[in-house]
Amino acid sequence: MTHFEQDLASLKETLLTMSSRADSAVARGIRALVDRDDDLARAVIEDDSILDELEKDIDAMAITLLSKAPLAKDLRLITVAMKISQNLERVGDEATTICRRALELSQEPQLKPYVDIPRMAQTGLDMLRDALDAFVTGDAEKARAIVPRDKDVDAINKQLHRELASYMIEKPTTITRALNLMVVSKSLERIADHATNIAEEVVYLFRAEDIRHLGKGQNGSSNS
Amino acid sequence: MTHFEQDLASLKETLLTMSSRADSAVARGIRALVDRDDDLARAVIEDDSILDELEKDIDAMAITLLSKAPLAKDLRLITVAMKISQNLERVGDEATTICRRALELSQEPQLKPYVDIPRMAQTGLDMLRDALDAFVTGDAEKARAIVPRDKDVDAINKQLHRELASYMIEKPTTITRALNLMVVSKSLERIADHATNIAEEVVYLFRAEDIRHLGKGQNGSSNS
Numbered sequence: 001m002t003h004f005e006q007d008l009a010s011l012k013e014t015l016l017t018m019s020s021r022a023d024s025a026v027a028r029g030i031r032a033l034v035d036r037d038d039d040l041a042r043a044v045i046e047d048d049s050i051l052d053e054l055e056k057d058i059d060a061m062a063i064t065l066l067s068k069a070p071l072a073k074d075l076r077l078i079t080v081a082m083k084i085s086q087n088l089e090r091v092g093d094e095a096t097t098i099c100r101r102a103l104e105l106s107q108e109p110q111l112k113p114y115v116d117i118p119r120m121a122q123t124g125l126d127m128l129r130d131a132l133d134a135f136v137t138g139d140a141e142k143a144r145a146i147v148p149r150d151k152d153v154d155a156i157n158k159q160l161h162r163e164l165a166s167y168m169i170e171k172p173t174t175i176t177r178a179l180n181l182m183v184v185s186k187s188l189e190r191i192a193d194h195a196t197n198i199a200e201e202v203v204y205l206f207r208a209e210d211i212r213h214l215g216k217g218q219n220g221s222s223n224s
Numbered sequence: 225m226t227h228f229e230q231d232l233a234s235l236k237e238t239l240l241t242m243s244s245r246a247d248s249a250v251a252r253g254i255r256a257l258v259d260r261d262d263d264l265a266r267a268v269i270e271d272d273s274i275l276d277e278l279e280k281d282i283d284a285m286a287i288t289l290l291s292k293a294p295l296a297k298d299l300r301l302i303t304v305a306m307k308i309s310q311n312l313e314r315v316g317d318e319a320t321t322i323c324r325r326a327l328e329l330s331q332e333p334q335l336k337p338y339v340d341i342p343r344m345a346q347t348g349l350d351m352l353r354d355a356l357d358a359f360v361t362g363d364a365e366k367a368r369a370i371v372p373r374d375k376d377v378d379a380i381n382k383q384l385h386r387e388l389a390s391y392m393i394e395k396p397t398t399i400t401r402a403l404n405l406m407v408v409s410k411s412l413e414r415i416a417d418h419a420t421n422i423a424e425e426v427v428y429l430f431r432a433e434d435i436r437h438l439g440k441g442q443n444g445s446s447n448s
Contacts, residue, residue, distance in 0.1 A: 075290045
């Protein structure tokens with residue numbers, strides 16, 4: 001292993017650390033919401049600064065590596081690593097949003113049992129894990145298979161949105177809670193978008209074929 | 225001017241083209257909303273693919289340039305250009321979101337005169353223009369002055385959110401329209417976030433001092 005390869009391996013390792021932290025922020029955020037655990041929600045918000053730091057670390061490592069990269073292939077890999085870290089940082093921001101809303105929601109009785117929200121979170125987190133795994137193993141096929149799953153999360157988000165809107169119409173006292181749950185649902189939908197962005201970058205990287213933005217025009221899956 | 229400098233100038237020029245297209249997408253989206261002009265809304269959605277293409281073009285130019293960059297300073301500039309283009313692509317996505325909601329809103333009578341929404345759009349677009357201008361002229365001070373303006377947009381978004389929630393409580397028939405306007409308002413808040421992200425990158429680039437994520441922990445201005 002050359003010195004360059006070692007540095008590249010350590011960049012990937014830092015990215016995996018960041019990914020597992022972002023993943024755990026979302027999982028803990030959802031647990032805080034479901035268990036109405038305010039301390040946990042506050043801890044997740046507090047820990048977001050670690051992700052911010054990791055993004056900066058990855059940028060600094062990437063800049064150093066770019067100056068030594070021998071091949072165009074390496075340059076692409078390094079710039080994709082920077083993009084992935086930016087997406088992971090935003091996943092962390094969404095976890096913070098979820099926790100802020102969880103703190104508001106725990107001040108009132110629970111509106112309804114949470115079924116769709118943990119399911120969306122699970123799908124989004126699976127997508128995120130698979131995308132990072134595809135990046136590390138260089139598996140374009142695995143990455144490509146992630147993209148259509150974004151539609152499942154979009155569909156649950158839309159359905160939940162409709163359901164919550166009905167609650168609001170039938171019983172105006174539920175409006176505040178329904179709005180908070182809509183924001184949580186939207187955050188989860190955005191986490192799946194970030195996983196999709198990462199997957200598209202990985203496909204592009206290992207297939208040299210750009211599928212980003214394909215099929216977005218018609219269904220606009222990432223827009224609401 | 226060396227060959228490298230020419231290529232760098234052309235990268236910046238493409239970024240400015242992208243920026244003016246993103247800017248115009250938002251401005252036209254808001255006009256479509258205010259004038260209830262469905263054809264304009266559809267045209268903006270259609271044109272989003274141009275921004276997607278420009279992001280890919282910038283990535284390709286950046287990769288080529290990175291392999292020839294003589295100095296660490298150039299590497300940073302090129303990677304910042306890639307990040308700016310990613311933010312501009314998302315500004316375009318928000319313009320699409322605004323237009324989709326405008327199309328829904330124009331199917332019902334107007335809920336109220338739009339005052340805050342054009343004001344938020346104006347502030348966000350001013351921030352975006354200033355951020356790009358600071359990038360091109362290398363003006364860290366100008367970029368730094370953009371960051372606190374994000375709070376103004378956040379404040380209008382929150383106030384509008386409260387106002388729309390009151391409408392919903394008082395008159396449930398307004399719920400669908402109020403929800404659509406909340407999404408538009410949130411999109412404008414995100415556009416200001418993207419402008420802030422760009423400004424922070426520019427400060428980092430020209431001051432080598434990283435202000436990204438500063439002060440986010442307490443007030444969480446980019447989270448809802």
